[in-house]
Amino acid sequence: MRFLTWLLTTAIAVATAAWLIDGIRFSGPDSGTAEIQEKLLPLILVSLLLGLISSFVKPVLTILSIPFIIVTLGLFLLVINAAMLMLTAWLADKLDIGFDVTGFWPAVGGAIVITLVTWIVDGFIGTDAEKK
Structure with a gap:
């Protein structure tokens, strides 16, 4: 159950980032039930x-x-998160999944959105799942 909750949370966060950030997108239709399918x-x-x-x-x-993280007071973690998103897009391209991040700044924006949305969604569904 915990894995499904994590997967749902991450999927919601990635979908939100793709919806909000101009340089992050999934290939395919842009509207309707065909988009969802x-x-x-x-x-x-x-x-x-x-x-x-x-x-x-x-x-x-x-x-x-760690030295960069200390010097930048933790802001370098944002660069690491953006790099993880860009690595995911590169691997998705190699696996022909249809996910694309066009550059560093969209990756930074996506990392921020994914972190915030994951935090918010975990706040709503994470606490109930942990009690059971």
């Missing part, structure tokens, strides 16, 4: 990829970047 599986796959990359690559980068 064609983008749902890629959204789930991108959420899984982002989770895997954040689980395995991000800790290594964070440890290696």
Whole structure:
């Protein structure tokens, strides 16, 4: 159950970032039920990829970047999160999933949106799932 909650939270956050940030997008139709049908599986796959990359690559980068994190008072973590999103887009492109991040600044914006939306959604559904 915890995995499904995490996957749903991440999918909502990635979908919100793709909706709000101009340089983040899923390929396919732009409206209607066809959009939902064609983008749902890629959204789930991108959420899984982002989770895997954040689980395995991000800790290594964070440890290696401790001096930069200290000097920038933690702001370098935003750069690491943007790099994780760009790595996810690169891997999604190699796997032909249809997810694209066009540059560094859209990745930074996407990292901010994904972090905030994940935090908000976890606040709503995370506490109920933990009580059960």
